[in-house]
Amino acid sequence: MGLAVIDGQLELLDQSQLPQVERWLAIDTIPAMVEAIQALRVRGAPLIAIAAALMIAVRAEAGDDRETLLDAIETLRAARPTAVNLSNAMDVLRQSMAATDWRAALVEAADDLADGDVALCEAIGDHGAALIAPGERILTHCNTGGLATAGIGTALGVLRRAHEQDKGIAVWVDETRPLLQGGRLTAWELGALGVPYTLITDNMAAAxxxxxxxxxxxxxxxRIAVNGDAANKIGTYGLAVAAHYHGIPFAVAAPYTTLDPACASGDLIEIEQRAAAEVRGVAGAAGDLCWAPADAPVANPAFDVTPAALITHWIMDAGVFDRADVANGALATGGAAKSLFQ
Known part of the structure; x- marks a missing residue:
């Protein structure tokens, strides 16, 4: 996990500098946490939520008053609009503050969110690994491992667990433009775990x-809508289309905290637009390079939405759901998924 609370201080591994530089940042204010989230120093839907929750807990233990913390919760909620885990976590903290001893309740709720994510990742890994046959070659996109969660990861946690079960898998890693989270982060994690992988550019996948x-x-x-549509890092939809055409199983791995029971379908999901500079060039520990005209008009949606019709499996902490399960309401607040929201 790329964060820690040490002696009342929240520290983050600056993922914008990986893999060249492993730098930890001390985050002690809400604006600093917002900047870290928006600059992708901390990233991954589950870990953003945990980092924000722990930041609120740190400020509560530092003595911030109730109204200040309630304002901070709303400020952090707005930092990344697409990732619903963040909003869900802020709801949990706000609800905890209804207790008489609200300060202790808030800190306990934040700790429970972090511990809970570890357990969710373990369950996702176990359920997903059961789908994988020995020797499979599996393609993944963006970064979904221990850098993106409090535990072993979601999609990458599945791959890690299959590797630990000696299934002899090999992984194709999309570099994941424009910020190269696959090339910088997933390759780094898989290498550290000893999982065989090959890095490819995003446009090699279909070939x-x-x-x-x-x-x-x-x-x-x-974010996953109740009909199964899933928002993920830009480029995911194209992979799903290519996989569907070639008859290749396409799975989304996520904890219940990524479900949005208030979102009926993917066309209701807000898609964040990020800075043009991310597309015009690259900046990071390895240096800055601009390869496009400095004034080139840019579209830079951070995510796209994959419709449920293109998804074969939803690998979640409660189990693996297929299209028939989802069509029958398995991701709604009742039926097969009722336990997810209790």
């Missing part, structure tokens, strides 16, 4: 599928 070199695609999600 590999056409050659029969991809057996399965597993990605994460930042």
């Amino acid at each position: 590999l599928m056409a050659r029969g070199q991809v057996d399965r695609v597993i990605v994460g999600a930042d």
Whole structure:
């Protein structure tokens, strides 16, 4: 996990500098946490939520008053609009503050969110690994491992667990433009875990599928609607279309905290637009480079939405759901998924 609370101080591993530089940042104010979230120093839908929750807990223990903390909750909620885990976590903290000893209740709720995410990741890993046959070649997109969660990860946690079970998997890692979270972060994590992987550019994926070199695609999600539509890092939808055409199973791995019971379908999901500079060039620990005209008009949506019709499996902490399950309401607040919201 890329964060820690040490002696009342929240510290974050600055993911914008990986893999060249492993730098930890001391975050002691709400504006500093907002900046860290928006600059992707901390990222991944589950970890953003945990980091924000722990920041509120740190400020509560530092003595911030109730109204200040309630304002901070709303400020952090707005930092990344697409990732519903953040909003869900802020709801939990706000509800905890109804207690008589609200300060202690808030700190306990934040700790429970962090501990709970570890357990959710373990369950996702176990359920997902059961789908994978020995020797499979699996393609993944963006970063969904221990850098994106409090535990072993979501999609990457599935791959890690399958590797630990000696299934002999190999992983195709999309570099994941424009911020290269696959090339910088997923490759770094898989290398540290000893999982065999090969890094590819995003536009190589369909050609590999056409050659029969991809057996399965597993990605994460930042928000899942009750009909199964899933928002994830831009480029995911294209992978799903290619996988569907080639008859390759396409799975989304996420905890129940990524479900949005108030969102009926993916077309209701707000998509964050990010800075043009991310597309015009690259900046980071390795240096800055601008390869496009400085005034080139840019579209830079951070996410896209994959419709449920293109998803084969939803790998969640409660189990694996298929299209029939989802069509029957398995991701809604009742039926097969009722336990997810209790």
